[in-house]
Amino acid sequence: MQSTTAICPSLFNATSAQDGILSRMRLPAGLITFKQCEVVAKLTNQFGNGEIQITNRANLQIRTSQALSFDTLLDLQDYRLASSEASTDGLRNIMASPTAGIDPRALINTIPLVKQWNFYLANHPELEILSNKFSVCFDGGETISVSDRPNDICFKAVEINGAIYFSLYLGIGDRGDSPSAVGRLIYSKQNLEVLAALTEVYRDYTEQKLNQTNSCTRPPRLRELIRAWGVEHYLLLVEQKLGYALRRSSLELLSQESGTRVAYKHLGIHAQSQSGLAYIGVVIPLGRLTALQFQGLGDLASQYGGGALRLTPWQNILITDIVEAQVEQLTREIKGLGISVSTNHPYAAIAACSGYKGCKAAFTDTQADAKKVAAHLENCIKLDLPINIHFSGCDKSCAQHHPSDIALVGIQGKEKKSPEAYRVYVGDGNTNFGKELYTECAAQDIPNLIAQLLKTYQNQRRDFTQTFREFVNQQS
Numbered sequence: 001m002q003s004t005t006a007i008c009p010s011l012f013n014a015t016s017a018q019d020g021i022l023s024r025m026r027l028p029a030g031l032i033t034f035k036q037c038e039v040v041a042k043l044t045n046q047f048g049n050g051e052i053q054i055t056n057r058a059n060l061q062i063r064t065s066q067a068l069s070f071d072t073l074l075d076l077q078d079y080r081l082a083s084s085e086a087s088t089d090g091l092r093n094i095m096a097s098p099t100a101g102i103d104p105r106a107l108i109n110t111i112p113l114v115k116q117w118n119f120y121l122a123n124h125p126e127l128e129i130l131s132n133k134f135s136v137c138f139d140g141g142e143t144i145s146v147s148d149r150p151n152d153i154c155f156k157a158v159e160i161n162g163a164i165y166f167s168l169y170l171g172i173g174d175r176g177d178s179p180s181a182v183g184r185l186i187y188s189k190q191n192l193e194v195l196a197a198l199t200e201v202y203r204d205y206t207e208q209k210l211n212q213t214n215s216c217t218r219p220p221r222l223r224e225l226i227r228a229w230g231v232e233h234y235l236l237l238v239e240q241k242l243g244y245a246l247r248r249s250s251l252e253l254l255s256q257e258s259g260t261r262v263a264y265k266h267l268g269i270h271a272q273s274q275s276g277l278a279y280i281g282v283v284i285p286l287g288r289l290t291a292l293q294f295q296g297l298g299d300l301a302s303q304y305g306g307g308a309l310r311l312t313p314w315q316n317i318l319i320t321d322i323v324e325a326q327v328e329q330l331t332r333e334i335k336g337l338g339i340s341v342s343t344n345h346p347y348a349a350i351a352a353c354s355g356y357k358g359c360k361a362a363f364t365d366t367q368a369d370a371k372k373v374a375a376h377l378e379n380c381i382k383l384d385l386p387i388n389i390h391f392s393g394c395d396k397s398c399a400q401h402h403p404s405d406i407a408l409v410g411i412q413g414k415e416k417k418s419p420e421a422y423r424v425y426v427g428d429g430n431t432n433f434g435k436e437l438y439t440e441c442a443a444q445d446i447p448n449l450i451a452q453l454l455k456t457y458q459n460q461r462r463d464f465t466q467t468f469r470e471f472v473n474q475q476s
């Protein structure tokens with residue numbers, strides 16, 4: 001029987017929430033086959049509330065009325081929806097760009113690396129003592145970048161003097177910060193052994209810490225090791241384990257290689273690097289869809305595409321490997337499921353954490369408030385560029401760590417008649433959320449406020465290419 005005591009849910013150890021027992025399936029690189037979609041849809045209909053949720057690490061979450069039985073967990077292992085080792089099922093999902101292997105701009109296909117690392121984790125149960133938050137990401141240089149997503153370790157492909165390397169990034173900042181380049185280049189064939197050595201040294205540190213204190217203490221995060229030892233000492237121990245020194249590179253050179261990359265360009269129809277094939281990015285409102293829609297998309301991927309869906313860290317879905325001549329027909333069928341493919345749909349770039357129905361720390365019902373905003377915008381404004389609006393029930397910002405165009409952070413309202421309120425931020429500013437625009441705005445006034453902000457932007461922007469972010473950043 002599934003345990004239900006976890007703070008971070010997995011399949012073997014779920015979380016008991018106000019709206020049911022929350023289980024999370026980790027899908028490396030967000031890949032799920034149409035057959036697996038069918039299994040998840042059936043499971044959700046049989047034991048759950050018929051709804052499936054995509055998380056901001058491209059996992060799947062389902063809510064059930066009771067803990068899953070041991071037999072069900074074994075079935076999920078058979079379909080590779082659960083790790084073969086229950087002990088490492090709780091480690092965070094392995095992240096890759098949703099366009100890995102299909103993006104014409106990518107330097108390298110990272111999907112094989114994701115699979116190799118997942119295999120490594122499954123065969124090293126001794127890693128179960130690591131923090132469940134231990135997270136690894138591979139960025140192959142795609143237009144849809146993931147290297148700025150919060151991860152402990154990120155390998156980011158760079159091209160230097162015509163050769164492709166991975167630049168090593170480590171999560172050395174605060175919770176939610178992007179990882180930083182540490183000036184080491186890794187040849188792609190050494191990737192796995194370097195990652196294994198980074199993990200082994202971290203495991204040794206974890207073991208020491210757990211042995212020093214009583215067994216109830218939580219395992220340290222990798223960033224705690226880095227704060228205690230410093231990056232250079234950590235890497236020295238990694239090099240000792242490897243038996244060779246990692247190639248050094250100046251940080252200036254690495255930052256020149258970054259280029260401009262974006263988050264929401266995966267929505268809509270795009271050509272793949274494979275000639276004659278295209279992918280479609282579909283909009284999943286707040287990452288939630290019905291089991292019927294999920295299975296429907298899986299079936300369409302089988303009929304028109306490569307037979308798998310790709311879940312994105314922006315809580316949307318891609319169908320890939322579609323013959324270009326069939327794109328139009330497939331688009332019609334996706335719409336028939338009640339799902340949009342438009343980049344400019346109000347839901348395209350709205351993110352919200354679980355809010356007070358799923359989290360005790362929340363001051364607001366973020367999910368309901370985000371739905372009200374999307375419905376209002378649909379009726380009163382036509383967007384022509386995606387606008388990223390982020391609802392957070394408190395300042396921990398679980399749903400999205402990168403800055404948004406408009407951020408709404410739940411607070412306890414001072415007015416008795418409107419105890420649910422948000423602090424409103426826009427663009428870039430001197431806080432993690434951007435520039436503070438309003439200290440307090442009642443939740444019921446948010447839809448009108450956002451519509452007004454967007455209308456002002458559309459009426460006063462320099463031209464149609466100026467983004468909302470550029471527009472608000474230029475205002476004093």
Ligand code: SF4
Pocket residue numbers: 353354355356359360361362363392393394395396397398399
């Ligand atoms: S941001 Fe705050 S309210 Fe929302 S899920 Fe995280 S801790 Fe809970």
